[in-house]
Amino acid sequence: MFKNLMIILTILAFGFMMPGETITVKGSDTMVIFGQRLAEEYMLKNPNVRIQVTGGGSGTGISALINGTTDLCNSSRPMKKSEREKLKQRYATLGVEIKVAKDGLSVYVNDTNPVQELTLEQLKNIYTGNITNWKQVGGQDAKIILYSRENNSGTYVYFKDHILEGEDFVPYAQNMPGTAAVVNAVSKDKNGIGYGGAAYGKGIKFLKIKTDAKSPGFEPTPENIRSGDYPISRFLYIYTRTRPTGEIKKYIDWILSDEGQSIITKVGYFPIR
Amino acid sequence: MKITSTIITLLLFSININAQDSLATKDDIGEVKGTIxxxxxxxTEMKNFVDIIRKIKWSGYIQTQYQTAESAGISSYAGGSFPANVNSRLQVRRGRIKFVYDQEITQYVLQIDITQNGVGIKDAFAMIRDPWIRTFSFTGGVFDRPFGFEISHPSGMRETAERSRLFQTLFPGERELGVKFEANAEEGVLSYINFKAGLFNGVLPTANENDRNKDFIGRAGFKIPFAEQNLSIDGGLSLYLGKVTTTSKYVYKMDESSPVRRYDVDSAAANIGKNFERNYYGADFQLYYDIPNFGGMSIRTEIITGKQPGTEKSNSFYYPTPTDATPKLYNRNFTGWYISYIQNIGLSNQFVMKFDVLDPNTDVEGNDIGIVGSNLTVADIKYSTLGIGWVYHWDMNVKFMIYYDIVQNETVNAAAAGALVNFKSDVKDNVLTLRMQYLF
Structure with a gap:
């Protein structure tokens, strides 16, 4: 009897043993790759900490933060006022915003496309359906095939707010589940155009973007993004519900350290400092 | 020669096969293209369908609770009065399902409440937002009255079991039939202020209009976030300008000239059809602060004062019903307020404390009520309620609440008789609520 009891207690003890602290990170698909790289490096240095990074979109991450199903939220857009209100209602906090990187939102076309640059206005007109043929922007006589993101994506929201100036995307734009999917689609579609984070841009052509018809076009290079010449750059954020403490604080401090920022640079984004 | 002819035949056959292959490949490509x-x-069809489905959002929650009262059959604001001889009960306090069809600049909302009492409409409105800066909106239908803070704090998120006695008295059901204009910017300097105002029937949530008056309800508010400090200071001023129309010739008002606090009654037949002011003036303030290593806290307070035309038995607004089509009208000056403190402890626990007061007739004290000839009634008695509770969020869907209401009434004059006798001392009407909520 005593022996059986000891076995049960031992099993229970192992069952309830804390394997170390787990930090969950959810949100922006744009930030998944660098989020995972950061997590891998941090876990190597801190084997007692487990960090789980998943995507789903900035909106999904912020919802998870509000619902209490994630510790950290990766977001490629600032939290909306309505989302802060929900945090206030539930936790009596505004959430803590930490800028962790800078990103140039790139516009991709197929390698074979002769178009080299677009103005912000042309880009808006393409995605709102006022320009439908490549020849209207100096390309071949071919219908423009639009690739976009789903509406839970921070990239989608950023593009809609800043490029479309709040107007709706044309309904025939194809919504892809991630920036990688946009790149993949554009690389296979000679008439395709898409947008997304710079880190996903390998293997396809970036368009130069011009603020207006008279200004020069800039590619989303590190120099142009750092200098602010590239007109579509944005911050990437981590959000917490309350002021970070304990292991979460250590992790965020490490991301903002030279070591963390150098990893961000290696993955193709730009350091915050 | 035979060999030569054989080679030629084979070559021709081969060419023929290649030609056939080529034709077959073209056909295949055409077929594949057609299929693609x-x-x-x-x-595309499926995408269009999915896009439509995505615009429909539905959510809801159910609150199941057990309540025990200090004595049987008490009148209560903790989820409704207890029936005679009943001092404990199990209830579905709220069973909400909400459908929203969201087109971003237009929105259709329908919310119904399903409980043991039946099915009722809570929200039924359409909203149109300006398509340019998405700051202004127009709403029509049944929706929350735009007054103060407590109405707009949703029941599914609220940390206390119920709204204060003050709000339940002035705004039964919270909602009303009306139209509303709202200004609420998402970003920029204008996002620190907000404004909402509208015209309403001035009756119960889904009741038909019963007079020729429309009531104005409005609130001008501010929200000032201090992101660095994780602090937010919000507040607003509210106004209700309305009228009720009496169906009775008996109109009571406080007799200012009498040394004894008493109602004077005017019984002129011409009183029938007269309008009486229903005016409320409100101010609300909320403070939110994230206490490091502990959790977010909020302090919320609100005060409302004004004129309330009620009836003999009720200090809610004057409203003739089929069972009482000609109630006597009682004019009262009232004041009510509450203050609440909510402390989050970690992510799952919340401690809450709330104190609310409703003085439905500020012209009288408890000792005036019950004096022979004063005509003062149970609807003139002042109440205060101290609520203490704990909320545990089990997961993102489920939360448990334990909440205790300590209710105290003003004690009336020792000479009181009839329905007032019970109020010579504090009525035993405290209520304990144990609640489970499932929200999705």
């Missing part, structure tokens, strides 16, 4: 185009059409 067909699939594209199907996908």
């Amino acid at each position: 185009e067909g699939m594209n059409e199907t996908i």
Whole structure:
């Protein structure tokens, strides 16, 4: 009897043993790759900490933060006022915003496309359906095939707010589940155009973007993004519900350290400092 | 020669095969293209369908609770009065399902409440937002009255079991039939202020209009976030300008000239059809602060004062019903307020404390009520309620609440008789609520 009891207690003890602290990170698909790289490096240095990074979109991450199903939220857009209100209602906090990187939102076309640059206005007109043929922007006589993101994506929201100036995307734009999917689609579609984070841009052509018809076009290079010449750059954020403490604080401090920022640079984004 | 002819035959056969292969490949490509185009059409159709489905959002919650009262059959604001001889009960306090069809600049909302008492409409409105800066909106239908803070704090998120006695008295059901204009900017300097105002029937949430008056309800508010400090200071001023129309010739008002606090009654037949002011003036303030290593806290307070035309038995607004089509009208000056403190402890626990007061007739004290000839009634008695509770969020859907209401009434004059006798001392009407909520 005593022996059986000891076995049960031992099993229970192992069952309830804390394997170390787990930090969950959810949100922006744009930030998944660098989020995972950061997590891998941090876990190597801190084997007692487990960090789980998943995507789903900035909106999904912020919802998870509000619902209490994630510790950290990766977001490629600032939290909306309505989302802060929900945090206030539930936790009596505004959430803590930490800028962790800078990103140039790139516009991709197929390698074979002769178009080299677009103005912000042309880009808006393409995605709102006022320009439908490549020849209207100096390309071949071919219908423009639009690739976009789903509406839970921070990239989608950023593009809609800043490029479309709040107007709706044309309904025939194809919504892809991630920036990688946009790149993949554009690389296979000679008439395709898409947008997304710079880190996903390998293997396809970036368009130069011009603020207006008279200004020069800039590619989303590190120099142009750092200098602010590239007109579509944005911050990437981590959000917490309350002021970070304990292991979460250590992790965020490490991301903002030279070591963390150098990893961000290696993955193709730009350091915050 | 035979060999030569055989080679030629084979070559010709081979060419023929190649030609056939080439034709077959072209046919195949054409077929594949057709199939892909067909699939594209199907996908486009499905995408359109999915896009429509995505615009429909539905959510809801159910609150199941057990309550025990200090004595049987008490009148209560903790989820409704207890029936005679009943001092404990199990209830579905709220069973909400909300459907929203969201087109971003237009929105259709329908919310119903399903409980043991039946099915009722809570929200039924359409909203149109300006398509340019998405700051202004127009709403029509049944929706929350735009007054103060407590109405707009949703029941599914609220940390206390119920709204204060003050709000339940002035705004039964919270909602009303009306139209509303709202200004609420998402970003920029204008996002620190907000404004909402509208015209309403001035009756119960889904009741038909019963007079010629429309009531104005409005609130001008501010929200000032201090992100660095994780602090927010919000507040607003509210106004209700309305009228009720009496169906009775008996109109009571406080007799200012009498040394004894008493109602004077005017019984002129011409009183029938007269309008009486229903005016409320409100101010609300909320403070939110994230206490490091502990959790977010909020302090919320609100005060409302004004004129309330009620009836003999009720200090809620004057409203003739089929069972009482000609109630006597009682004019009262009232004041009410509450203050609440909510402390989050970690992510799952919340401690809450709330104190609310409703003085439905500020012209009288408890000792005036019950004096022979004063005509003062149970509806003139002042109440205060101290609520203490704990909320545990089990997961993102489920939360448990334990909440205790300590209710105290003003004690009336020792000479009181009839329905007032019970109020010579504090009525035993405290209520304990144990609640489970499932929200999705």
